[in-house]
Amino acid sequence: MKRFDGKVALVTGASSGMGAATADLLAEGGARVFTAQRGGTAHESIPADFSDRATPARVIGHVEQAAGRLDILINNAGMMREGTVEETSEEDWDAQLHLNLTIPFLLIRAAMPLLKASKGAIVNTGSIEGLGNNPRHPAYGASKAGLHGLTRAVAVDEGQHGVRCNAVAPGWIDTPLNEAYIESLGDPAQFRREVGRIHPIRRTGAPEEVARLICWLASDEASFVTGQIYTVDGGRTAQLSLP
Known part of the structure; x- marks a missing residue:
């Protein structure tokens, strides 16, 4: 028997990267997997425009109608726009807080x-x-700090009902978005060497390495784990910079 047999899972932002890897591992473990994002056809894909606040309820309603239950919710969809506080428009601020925090x-x-x-x-x-x-x-950064806080709040409030809530905090992961950024630089190979050096294990992470932790947290193997934020960053945040 597989560890997710009989389970129904929903993964948002599963068209590529960590979301796709997580959806695949859940399915390999026996789960019936729904995904929700703008594009993509993997697993039972639900077209979803998360800029619309009505979308989350519609997506959950779709899963309930199709499967009659939901055992695992993976909130993975997110976005990032660069700029200092002075450079960040209210539109950019609202868009990132909306997708990264309000939608979950x-x-x-x-x-x-x-x-x-x-x-x-x-x-x-x-x-x-x-x-x-x-x-x-x-x-x-504000949206992800808020998501960590939401994780703990849900764990505290809903644990009495048997619902667990945890989060993963990935570091530099080789997602298509990060790869596109690296390729846009003048010397991608040099950047890869430099970014590897900030990790004690001397490399960046693969989406599957985060997905394996997500799936463990979603499984019954983690039945006494809730309200936790698990860092998966190759030791990057444990390593102090040189003086």
């Missing part, structure tokens, strides 16, 4: 009756930028 809240709220019924699990994709910050990411 709305999905969790809409899904809670189903998750209570199944004593389900929620895993949110936070970031090491919810713990510290890279330059020129005020809205992104």
Whole structure:
């Protein structure tokens, strides 16, 4: 018997990267997997425009109608726009807070009756930028710190109903978005060498390495784990810079 047999999972932002890897691993583990994003056809894909606040309730309603239950909710969809506080427009601020924090809240709220019924699990994709910050990411860092706080709040309030809520805080992961950024630089190979050096294990991470942690947190193997933020960054945040 596989560890997710009989389980129904929803993964947002699963068209590529960590979301796609997580959806694949859940399916390999026996789960019936729904995904929600603008594009993509993997698994049971639900077209979703999360700029619309009505979308989360519609997506959860689709899963309930199709499967009759929900055991696992993975809030992975997110975005980042660069700029200092002075450079960040209210539009950019609102867009990042909306997708990275408000949409997970709305999905969790809409899904809670189903998750209570199944004593389900929620895993949110936070970031090491919810713990510290890279330059020129005020809205992104604020949204991820908020998502970490929401994770703990849901765990505290809903644990009595058997619902667990945790988050992962990835560091530099080789997603298509990061790869496109590297390729846009003057010397991609040099940048890859430099970014590898800031990690004690001397490399960046693969989406599957984050997905394996997400799936463990969503599984019954983590039945006594809730309200936690798990850093998965190759030791980057543990390593002090040289004087």
